[in-house]
Amino acid sequence: MQQPHESPPLPPGSARVLVVDDDPTVSEVVAGYLDRAGYVVDRADDGPTALTRAAAHWPDLVVLDLMLPGMDGLEVCRRMRGHGPVPVIMLTARGDEDDRILGLEVGADDYVTKPFSPRELVLRVESVLRRSRPATGARVLGAAGLSLDPGARRATKDGVELALTLREFDLLAFFLRHPGRAFGREDLMHEVWGWEFGDLSTVTVHVRRLRGKVEDDPARPQLIRTVWGVGYRFEPGSEREPGSEREPGSEREPGFDREPGFDREGE
Template identity: 40%
Template structure:
């Protein structure tokens, strides 16, 4: 089987080496770029499945590079950066990033997030449905069944369920969910997420136990 190829874009050579070591030990193929121009050239020349992108780089920073990549490609992009400000995260998602990881990071978490996005992006294209435990989701038809019983959800309840299910096992804060599910311009209280989680759990009945609270952080979907 052909290995998944990941492009690491970072102006720090030691960081590129370290990340590629983690990736290759986990079975991925790794390419490196020290700046935006080199990254753009590699994207044109190579078949790249995912990009790990630093923000603070000379000439073309990570945000500008992401915007340029999105004009020509939908390849998944994970920001891997020391900039942990909330507004940086929001901007990263808004311009097309698929995930945002702040340095210093856990190698295990990095690999888990990469694997989740690879599954969601490439394996998910083979079907319009999601089946996890007793829950089945028809994305196109916007239908949900639990143990064969049809469940009626509101628009945001459905979107929230799909998002969490597609990121199986990944923990999201309330603020992350507001950005990713409600939209970048949403200005409501983060407790909105708690309310929707509560009603979603009730409607999903036995399937509601798959939506787990991670105390002090947020929520995840895990079967």
């Protein structure tokens, strides 16, 4: 993939959305709804074409089908993430939870399962773009060697820049604004994603990915702590209580009885 070029000026208030789907009917319907909502829409029907389109005019958001010929959506997402930050909404024709988890693991910010309402997808696009815009006048957040500048959408740890996705950045910012408080996954979904309900494994995956980027030892997290039966708590500068050490990989998420991130929340 070539380095992305500077996109040409867009009409005031508009954003560029790249729609990638090999089903021409889905692509046309989605592009039509986005166009009527005021977005500038580029289209691609396979992975290589999507990368070429993105290199020519870097999008503000990508609507990306998981199942593509030649190069699947996961690989397209990985390659685009390697060239610059861009919000991604993944489309999947299957309701398989593993597919959704894989999409989130490679950095997708949201997912929509086919068949879907085009109006709902437009609302998801609006929500993700709204949260991706720099916050004007917001103060820099910091603790435990972490520094987040909401205005520049830039995060560092001990002076080294962190490659965070949109949702990872927002999740870390939320934790930094509320140190020492425990939040359930439903709370985090509402406050960070802006959803009243949804698949709680989305939160679990993002917490795990965020730990992998901010913790010295993600297997023994000391900043983003699990609160059993509740959710998570951010504890800057905290030390582990005696006897609380666990073997690597044994840290299990609240409400999960088996593999973290792949089960529904327990009662």
